[in-house]
Amino acid sequence: MSRRPFTRRRFLGTTAAASAATIGFPYIRTSHAAGSLALGFWDHWVPGANDTLTKLCQDWGKKEKVDVKIDYITSQGNKNMLTITAESQARSGHDILAHPAWYALTYARQLEPLDDVMNPLIKQYGKVATAAEFLCKSGGKWIAVPAVTGTQVKPPCARLDLFKQHAGIDILSMYPVNKAPTKEADNWTWETMVVAAEKLKKAGSPIGLGIGQTTDSIDWVGAMFHSFGADLVDAKGHANVKTDAVKQVLDYSKRLVAAMPPDVFAWDDASNNKYLISGQGSMIMNPPSAYAVAKRDNPKVAAQCYTFEMPKGVKGRYAPFLPFLWALWGFSKNKSAGKSLLAHLLQRENVEKLVNASIGYDIPSFESMRDFKVWQQVEPPQGAVYHYPPRGTEEAWMACAPAPASIAQQMYTQSIMTKMIAKYTQGGEPMDKVLGWAASELEGYQRS
């Protein structure tokens, strides 16, 4: 059987001629095979989620005569980051690789622009979450597409019973089952949360939000800083550390830390899950994975766990967002096939299959796709994760944005915001010293 390469000309020619329906299949299949594609996807936590992605890719491969090879790369021990770094150095490896949040921007120069994939999709499905666009675009060009698998937000997951009994807050009256938030949700602010946290601590069931150096901690703290208006670095790269907003968020954190367990500074991404599942904690901020494990390990607790929006601050309500991105290396030998596959995977019906396979864990970055049935179906309790995807009243926010990527990635990996809180609260350092330390760190991150 003869083999014909999947050329750029072939990809462009067919996309131009095709209608909106052909976006997922932007070239005309011939009887010739079209080479191979090596894919490196994130290894999903949710059992079975990888299988759906494999099937989607293989079905596409069969149809388009492309030989598809898939590796699922775990983020345990940062193996995915090591793979990206190694492939970038070796300039060989997979064609498409899943990049965690900042990585696509870090390797932007080595990635293939994907405007011809994203622009038609945006025309078809509308706006992509601002935070995802921020991470996928470099120099005005799309250098990655927002992945479905692994993309998540980390809103509060709280115990309905404990909040009602000890804090006097009826979560369902703010966030009713499978319905849009009510007017009462306007009162769900950071101030309301800290007052509730103090009451819950007195009752022996404190809320537990990690202030360590892993993503769960950094993401919610990043969203909190932004909703206080405390962006440490602006989009142009200028540091804004010694501002009233930063001082306010640190003072607020002091009250919050006092109402939480003393070990939150050592929490990793598993600690908050264990804390909720044990029945001890009244609230954490996490994707529904903690709830899913509670359903298996402690169903009584799970039956009271309800996921809903983040508290509101003076600048708005922001959901801690942690996306994965799919990017195509510039050294790929089969770019057109890669682009075609990415467009295929981001078709609404395929996105829905992937979200269903993750039992609602994955969040589509296209805002028009946040109405899938799966978020209504997960229970008990009824509507347990209906309010998990941000839908207009809350915006997905990437911690450390809007700083330029090179600075933001350092801010994120060095977890500067959680360290500021730790220094000010646990370390007992004066405000000026903490702000001075942060300013000096940020100066270091600006190195080019």
Added chain:
Amino acid sequence: MRRGGLRRLARRKSTVAFLLTLPLIVLIAALVIYPAFYSIYLSMLNKTLERLVGLDNFRFLFTRDTFWMVVKQSCIFAITAVLFKALIGFCVAHFVHNVPAKGQRKWRGMLLIPWVIPPAMSTLGWFWLFDPSYSAFNWLFVRIGLPAVTWLGDPLWARFSVILVNVWYGAPFFLIMYLAALKSVPEQLYEAAAIDGANWWQKIWYVTLPMMRNIIAITVLFSLIVTFANFDIVRILTAGGPIDQTHVFATWAFLQGIEGGDLALGASVSLFMFPILAVAAIFILRDINRRGNEAS
């Protein structure tokens, strides 16, 4: 004529030795020398790896407070851990040495267990013992009326914890080396010392220690290198936290280079270990050579 020359060459012992060691030399060149030079090259590139910047990365590091904190912590971590490993290894080696030969093998086997378990696995076990919320130690403490300890959440306790696990893991290596050294001390020396009226302490001080000096020096050097470059224990237990207070060179280099996407700076941090260890190696090996010369 040519064949005869080749035969002569092959008959020379040095040629045979060289050929036999060639696979190892190639292996070392590929797996050690090339990566070492590559990391030196990386450390001289800018953040985006596009241009050579000479020693600018090192100059930048010298201006960072966190870097000096990491230097200090690495020294505290390595020196404290090696000191305790040597002390515990020395004491336990004596106990085992005095166990009758029949039961000694059992004890040696059991005491080596921490060293033969893959450290990533055993450290996970320790992590669960120190777990922020469900520490087994704290469970015990609370039951006997003591307050719970934030093992990994408080900077001082976190430092203590990483050193403790390193000592637990590394002490058996000292034990086995010292035990071998103890067995090679001629019994006549102790008999002579006993005739001269030496007590237990004097036998240790004037016979055992001088006879073990070289092995102690080499063991300390070897352990110092390994402990200085430790990654897994700190990474698994604290990931460098809280507030960077337990970072050592390897974990901070990983944070900068891999997680932070600044490969050049990460390489510079990891290379900074080299001069420190080289100085330590020169002093220790010079001392061993000097004693070797004195003995001959």
